[in-house]
Amino acid sequence: MKTTLRLGLAATGFLAASMLAPATFAQEMPDTMVWTSYDVGSAGYAEASAIADAFGKKFGTRIRIQPSGSGIGRLQPLLQGRADYAFLATEAFFVSDGAYDFAMPDWGPTNLRAVAGRPAGITLITAADAGIRTVADARGKRIAFVAGNPSVNVKCEAILAFGGLTLDDVEVITFPTYASAMASMTRNESDGTCTTPTTSQLYELAESPRGIFYVPLEADNAEGWAGLLKVLPIMSPSEEDVAAGLPEGEIAKMAAYRYPVITTTAEKSADEVYAFIKALDETYDLYKDGTATMKRWTLEKSGKPAIDLPFHEGAIRYLKEKGIWTAEDDAWNQKRTARLDTMVAAWAEFKAANADLTGEAYADAWMAHRAEVIATLN
Structure with a gap:
């Protein structure tokens, strides 16, 4: 279920204000969301908590944060549909390339998208x-x-x-x-x-x-x-x-680099991601003092390449409306998407040709092949 929330005007004053100002558009935010993050006590958890608190205050959205000490633990709920967004570290890049922990047969390059990520x-x-x-x-x-x-x-x-x-x-x-x-x-x-x-x-x-x-x-x-x-x-x-x-x-x-990187699936509705990044922008004043580094969540910093993953189309739509996203950013995003698509295709071909390999032998062989594929990229 979703609750329609009006932005920019208090509900009690909306009717009177609407007669004096242009129409205010309604934005839909979920009643509840689930996010994953690093462990309790980490910068990622603290920042996710501050943003969640701001969303709750402005929109009434209840957010449950699932902490995990491993990249796999932060990613699995997202990929299994049990979490809406993940506040990730560099595992966002590794999983897009099928590298390290994600070089095993049951992982491989994964089609995820970035919403925003503050520079560190x-x-x-x-x-x-x-x-x-x-x-x-x-x-x-x-x-x-x-x-x-x-x-x-x-x-x-x-x-x-x-x-x-x-x-x-x-x-x-x-x-x-x-x-x-x-x-x-x-x-x-x-x-x-x-x-x-x-x-x-x-x-x-x-x-x-x-x-x-x-x-x-x-x-x-x-x-x-x-x-x-x-x-x-x-x-x-x-x-x-x-x-x-x-x-x-x-x-x-x-x-x-970017940490944390707010990540979701490529299949996530563009309208939902648009609403999320707009909420992230409009609640900035509520969370910017949450930690010493949270001022870096301004979209002029957190909504620009380079970042671990291609940006989601819903995020790009809002960034363009704000005048933040440039032609140079578009070129970066296209190149980054092409790399991800190349890695996904290379993985499928490699996996079909190496069905006899398992475990570490498979991972080692894939990492060697991955290096060869990367060498061909511009």
């Missing part, structure tokens, strides 16, 4: 005494990775490619948890890692004898960005002024 900065962050001032300087240095966390590790691989490096050019030190990897520089167990600039362990590093340094990813380094995007084509240049140990008034030049 990331770069190679090092101990200041490690002598790493450019990405290329990381050659031979100890770089902290996280066991079983491709979302973090692939971003670091892409950032290393900005400096012309591969994993073979650095000493990869793998830590069992994200927290231990982030704290490893302070303990002098690594020289650098790739993460967001406000991770709590970085404040400890900044205050430690080693100090902290943000390796710049300059926007005008075309060769560097070409190398980065070849590994992970979902990032763009970013300037961050809030970072652990960064002096007030200084800017750190980083890459922006």
Whole structure:
């Protein structure tokens, strides 16, 4: 069941106001929705909760958030029709390519769409005494990775490619948890890692004898960005002024990825997605102060490429109406959709030809084939 809710005017004053102003159009929002997100305590959960609270206040929509610590756990309810939207991390990109956890026979490239996603900065962050001032300087240095966390590790691989490096050019030190990897520089167990600039362990590093340094990813380094995007084509240049140990008034030049990415299925009604992103826009003032980073949900930032998935047609319709979506954005979206379609077709062909493979053998063979397919893309 849906409830018709009028936007822009209080219900009690609508009749009188309608005689003085142009007609106000009704927008339909569901009575209830289910969203998935990262675990309770995560930034994704906090932001989903703030937006859900704003939707409830303005539209009366009751939203239940299902938290999960795994990308699969956040995606399955969406794909099974038990959730309307998912607040995802980089698994949004991985599932579109059938990569890592999604390279198994029962997954593969999946036809999902983005609604919006706020930018989050990331770069190679090092101990200041490690002598790493450019990405290329990381050659031979100890770089902290996280066991079983491709979302973090692939971003670091892409950032290393900005400096012309591969994993073979650095000493990869793998830590069992994200927290231990982030704290490893302070303990002098690594020289650098790739993460967001406000991770709590970085404040400890900044205050430690080693100090902290943000390796710049300059926007005008075309060769560097070409190398980065070849590994992970979902990032763009970013300037961050809030970072652990960064002096007030200084800017750190980083890459922006999107987290969380509000995701739904390609089959979701364009009218429903249009209503959702319009509600996201019109409730901005109610949730923008919910966390330190929620001001980045303005559609001028969260409704623009690059992002993990193609944008949904319903979202694009609203972004065009707002004057946010450009011809350049359209070209990006078409290219991103073509990549997804290519991966879906390649998966179907590969699966039919490799019915005898199972488990890890299947995943390894597909990942090798996936690399070949990606090499053919423009």
